[in-house]
Amino acid sequence: MKILDLTAVELAGRIRRGEIDAMEPLEAVFDRISEREEQLHCYLVLDRDGARARARELQKRRSAGETLGLLAGVPVAVKDNLCTKSMRTTCGSRMLENFIPSYDATAVRNLRNADAIILGKTNLDEFGMGNTTESSYFGMTRNPWNVERSAGGSSGGSAAAVASGECYAAIGTDTGGSVRQPASHCGVVGLKPTYGTVSRNGLIAYCSSMDQAGPVTKDVRDSAALLSVIASSDPKDATSLQRDDLSFPENIPQDVESLRIGIPTDDSGKGLDPEIREAVWSVATALKERGAILEEFDLGITKYVVPAYYTIACGEASSNLERYDGMKYGLRVSAVGLHETYRKTRTAGFGAEVRRRILLGTFALSEGYYDEYYLTAMKVRRLIKDAYDKAFLKYDVLIGPTSPQIAPKLGEAGMDPLASYLADVYTVPANLTGMPAMSLPCAMHSTGLPIGVQLTAALFQEKTLLRVGAAWEQIRGQRHEG
Amino acid sequence: MKDNGTKKEYETVIGLEVHVELSTRTKIFCGCAATFGATPNTLVCPVCLGMPGTLPVLNRRVVELAMAVGLALNCDVTRTTRFDRKNYFYPDNPQNYQISQLYLPICRNGWLGIGEGDDERKIRIHELHAEEDAGKLTHDEEGKETLVDYNRAGIPLIEIVTEPDLKNAGEVISFLEKLRMVIGYLEASDCKLQEGSMRVDVNLSLREVGSEQLGTRTEMKNLNSFRAITRAIDAEAKRQKELLDAGKEILQETRRWDDQKGVSYSMRSKEDAQDYRYFPDPDLPPVVISEEWIQAVREALPEMREERKERFVREYGIPAYDAGVITQSVHLARWFEQTAALGIMPKKVSNWIMGEGLRLLREKEMDPEDVRLSPEHFAALIRMNEENEITNAIAKEVFAKAIDTDLDPESYVKANGLMTMRDDSLLRETVKRVIAENEKSVADYKNGKEKALGYLVGQTMKAVRGQALPAAVTAMLKEELNA
Numbered sequence: 001m002k003i004l005d006l007t008a009v010e011l012a013g014r015i016r017r018g019e020i021d022a023m024e025p026l027e028a029v030f031d032r033i034s035e036r037e038e039q040l041h042c043y044l045v046l047d048r049d050g051a052r053a054r055a056r057e058l059q060k061r062r063s064a065g066e067t068l069g070l071l072a073g074v075p076v077a078v079k080d081n082l083c084t085k086s087m088r089t090t091c092g093s094r095m096l097e098n099f100i101p102s103y104d105a106t107a108v109r110n111l112r113n114a115d116a117i118i119l120g121k122t123n124l125d126e127f128g129m130g131n132t133t134e135s136s137y138f139g140m141t142r143n144p145w146n147v148e149r150s151a152g153g154s155s156g157g158s159a160a161a162v163a164s165g166e167c168y169a170a171i172g173t174d175t176g177g178s179v180r181q182p183a184s185h186c187g188v189v190g191l192k193p194t195y196g197t198v199s200r201n202g203l204i205a206y207c208s209s210m211d212q213a214g215p216v217t218k219d220v221r222d223s224a225a226l227l228s229v230i231a232s233s234d235p236k237d238a239t240s241l242q243r244d245d246l247s248f249p250e251n252i253p254q255d256v257e258s259l260r261i262g263i264p265t266d267d268s269g270k271g272l273d274p275e276i277r278e279a280v281w282s283v284a285t286a287l288k289e290r291g292a293i294l295e296e297f298d299l300g301i302t303k304y305v306v307p308a309y310y311t312i313a314c315g316e317a318s319s320n321l322e323r324y325d326g327m328k329y330g331l332r333v334s335a336v337g338l339h340e341t342y343r344k345t346r347t348a349g350f351g352a353e354v355r356r357r358i359l360l361g362t363f364a365l366s367e368g369y370y371d372e373y374y375l376t377a378m379k380v381r382r383l384i385k386d387a388y389d390k391a392f393l394k395y396d397v398l399i400g401p402t403s404p405q406i407a408p409k410l411g412e413a414g415m416d417p418l419a420s421y422l423a424d425v426y427t428v429p430a431n432l433t434g435m436p437a438m439s440l441p442c443a444m445h446s447t448g449l450p451i452g453v454q455l456t457a458a459l460f461q462e463k464t465l466l467r468v469g470a471a472w473e474q475i476r477g478q479r480h481e482g
Numbered sequence: 483m484k485d486n487g488t489k490k491e492y493e494t495v496i497g498l499e500v501h502v503e504l505s506t507r508t509k510i511f512c513g514c515a516a517t518f519g520a521t522p523n524t525l526v527c528p529v530c531l532g533m534p535g536t537l538p539v540l541n542r543r544v545v546e547l548a549m550a551v552g553l554a555l556n557c558d559v560t561r562t563t564r565f566d567r568k569n570y571f572y573p574d575n576p577q578n579y580q581i582s583q584l585y586l587p588i589c590r591n592g593w594l595g596i597g598e599g600d601d602e603r604k605i606r607i608h609e610l611h612a613e614e615d616a617g618k619l620t621h622d623e624e625g626k627e628t629l630v631d632y633n634r635a636g637i638p639l640i641e642i643v644t645e646p647d648l649k650n651a652g653e654v655i656s657f658l659e660k661l662r663m664v665i666g667y668l669e670a671s672d673c674k675l676q677e678g679s680m681r682v683d684v685n686l687s688l689r690e691v692g693s694e695q696l697g698t699r700t701e702m703k704n705l706n707s708f709r710a711i712t713r714a715i716d717a718e719a720k721r722q723k724e725l726l727d728a729g730k731e732i733l734q735e736t737r738r739w740d741d742q743k744g745v746s747y748s749m750r751s752k753e754d755a756q757d758y759r760y761f762p763d764p765d766l767p768p769v770v771i772s773e774e775w776i777q778a779v780r781e782a783l784p785e786m787r788e789e790r791k792e793r794f795v796r797e798y799g800i801p802a803y804d805a806g807v808i809t810q811s812v813h814l815a816r817w818f819e820q821t822a823a824l825g826i827m828p829k830k831v832s833n834w835i836m837g838e839g840l841r842l843l844r845e846k847e848m849d850p851e852d853v854r855l856s857p858e859h860f861a862a863l864i865r866m867n868e869e870n871e872i873t874n875a876i877a878k879e880v881f882a883k884a885i886d887t888d889l890d891p892e893s894y895v896k897a898n899g900l901m902t903m904r905d906d907s908l909l910r911e912t913v914k915r916v917i918a919e920n921e922k923s924v925a926d927y928k929n930g931k932e933k934a935l936g937y938l939v940g941q942t943m944k945a946v947r948g949q950a951l952p953a954a955v956t957a958m959l960k961e962e963l964n965a
Binding site (some may be wrong): 082083089096099101102103105124136184200201202203204205208209235236237238239315316318319322323325327329338339342362365366367370374 | 511528531532533534536538540567571573576577579630644757759761764766767
């Protein structure tokens with residue numbers, strides 16, 4: 001077995017046990033990066049020297065008899081909207097092209113504390129706003145399965161890096177599907193934890209009430225390991241949760257006997273690719289054969305989720321992005337007078353999609369429109385939450401597609417923003433409600449691109465997602481054994 | 483239009499918005515020290531600089547102090563309170579939004595009484611909410627550069643909004659003095675207008691006498707002293723009356739008071755008013771205030787003025803009038819009590835505070851909290867005076883020096899030789915010299931003009947620099963003159 005084929009958990013085990021020197025997988029990753037990065041463009045920042053120094057340090061500590069952490073020596077990539085101390089953090093925006101944070105995001109610090117090696121920062125749609133990674137100021141990321149296709153987004157760099165072996169695992173962030181959808185498009189596992197599980201301290205805000213970091217990994221067991229590492233109750237984030245149910249056994253239970261699975265009726269119109277629909281049903285059917293109970297049901301709210309999501313997300317974004325004004329850090333385009341400097345800086349610093357969302361959000365919060373748009377969207381959000389709460393009285397897990405389409409051809413998605421927004425229909429409910437959700441590779445499309453299936457569970461029920469995911473991996477025969 | 487041609491009678495209607503900086507140890511949303519006078523931009527961190535990725539975390543002490551003030555102002559506490567973002571672009575705010583409260587302020591529906599007894603009037607409090615202060619901008623003289631100090635960014639504020647219940651400048655000042663006293667007793671703020679720890683905006687309109695309909699109001703800003711507030715209110719009422727008398731309309735606008743020139747200028751009209759796009763801050767979960775928490779804050783409220791006044795009369799036996807004057811400020815009340823506790827007759831202490839003390843505060847433009855004279859040194863001074871170790875004149879002189887410095891009166895008197903003259907021969911020599919030098923007054927006295935004796939006593943006191951007891955001087959003068 002080639003060293004790059006190891007999962008993160010397998011690799012960490014071998015490094016901890018002294019079977020592999022931490023420098024070995026790191027150099028293998030660098031070789032892979034040399035081969036593929038020029039074409040794929042997963043990374044915005046790559047810290048080869050820092051990573052090597054870290055590998056040497058870990059190796060030294062191991063030699064001195066120290067037991068290394070859960071992610072000992074695992075080369076991990078971090079989405080470039082998570083602050084890294086002394087390492088450029090750009091959000092894929094010209095606005096922050098040269099911004100170097102003075103502190104580590106809590107999730108990043110947790111990775112370091114688990115003895116992971118931070119390789120660098122991965123590409124993303126500007127400020128996480130997009131689902132193709134094409135709105136990055138620094139250029140798009142290509143899909144490792146087909147370089148004419150998008151890697152998805154906004155965590156496209158993280159998903160493509162894991163899929164291509166340019167890292168062993170990555171952290172993405174998910175505001176409306178930004179971990180799950182690129183994971184689906186790149187054939188890897190993407191998990192969005194329950195809102196509040198991973199601290200948002202150091203996550204550069206797009207939509208504060210929905211942003212949540214999560215792992216992008218080769219398999220479910222890696223997902224569990226990374227989740228247990230990055231999750232923490234954080235006094236620096238008032239919305240972070242205290243959880244003590246996030247340490248998982250080495251072998252995730254795979255039993256689905258009597259598990260109640262709900263499949264929401266698809267009322268999203270004609271948008272769903274029939275091959276994806278078939279793939280999702282084949283997962284559900286396979287689980288049923290293992291003893292799960294399957295039922296189709298009507299959520300009844302699907303047509304409201306995208307409008308509610310974009311109204312709230314853009315509203316919050318319009319406020320969150322006000323701080324980028326050219327006064328304190330980041331880009332400044334000097335002009336005569338304060339307001340002209342603001343205008344020129346923000347026009348030059350933000351790309352078209354970010355500007356569009358700021359304008360939409362500003363409008364939604366404006367006097368006279370607040371009640372009609374923002375407040376209405378917040379009420380709809382409540383109704384969506386109620387619909388899911390009701391569903392979870394009957395079901396342990398919901399199964400559906402992650403994305404209605406496979407990875408789009410590059411250049412196509414940007415043509416019609418509205419169609420692009422509608423493609424988020426399956427992923428945004430988890431963000432609106434705070435529920436955990438996970439995308440798993442489930443089949444190959446006739447075009448040769450991966451298809452993802454999405455599992456959604458009630459708040460705090462990550463373990464159910466991992467269990468069903470592990471079961472599916474075993475059925476599919478792709479479970480990595482340590 | 484039967485009134486046509488005759489001028490209408492108007493009454494002034496005033497509502498206040500009072501910002502008060504809370505004396506917490508740390509800022510409202512981060513751990514930086516909330517203190518003044520530090521080198522610019524040294525009391526800052528990524529959170530109060532609004533750096534990307536940082537999040538506010540509420541200082542619970544702010545909620546408690548705001549609740550305490552609200553309870554003292556007879557407000558209802560909002561059981562689920564929440565913070566909102568007020569969005570505006572200006573460099574004083576690093577995030578370009580201020581975290582404030584619009585929809586669910588911590589306290590609502592209170593009142594504060596002004597005037598005493600039958601004249602007491604309840605001024606209704608519309609709401610009290612908490613928010614963060616902004617940074618401080620300094621513009622250079624040529625207007626080329628603007629510097630920002632973010633030390634103040636994130637200092638906790640409460641804003642107290644009254645109903646339009648005030649009628650004139652006098653009532654406004656009474657209200658503000660009372661408010662300052664209440665907040666002082668709670669030790670929630672030092673409430674200094676000059677230093678900006680208390681900021682007052684005055685909303686003023688005129689209403690036709692007998693009418694229920696409120697007129698168009700203006701909001702006056704930049705009022706940095708009680709005097710400025712008084713002058714601005716009088717000037718604005720006059721300005722509005724003149725406009726109305728001339729048949730013109732009042733514009734709803736924000737005006738800036740120029741206290742040097744004694745006039746106000748329009749800052750912005752209603753049309754220019756910004757749309758702040760308030761919405762609940764998603765970074766801060768709602769604060770649920772339990773009955774137990776309210777009860778705990780209520781029980782921790784210190785003894786307020788009325789209770790303390792009654793207790794001073796009861797425990798120290800000073801007249802109600804004295805107790806009333808002394809308890810106007812918690813600082814004076816504490817000074818009194820701690821000094822009296824050192825065994826000094828309480829009435830002597832209250833006399834000193836009410837007489838020389840208040841006179842000196844006015845003269846030196848000090849606030850009661852600026853008094854530095856410790857109870858120990860104050861007690862020593864009074865004792866020395868009572869025991870005739872120093873004369874009244876010397877005691878006053880030492881008190882004036884010590885009140886803002888806390889010099890030790892005993893060593894000061896000793897070092898400067900200010901003790902009362904005990905040596906009769908020295909005094910007698912001085913008396914003889916004064917008699918010799920003031921033949922006319924001596925003649926007058928001998929001709930029955932008693933007033934001349936007073937003059938001679940004064941001359942003698944002056945010659946001994948106040949260090950003799952007036953009674954002793956008078957007796958000795960009489961002896962010599964009659965000899």
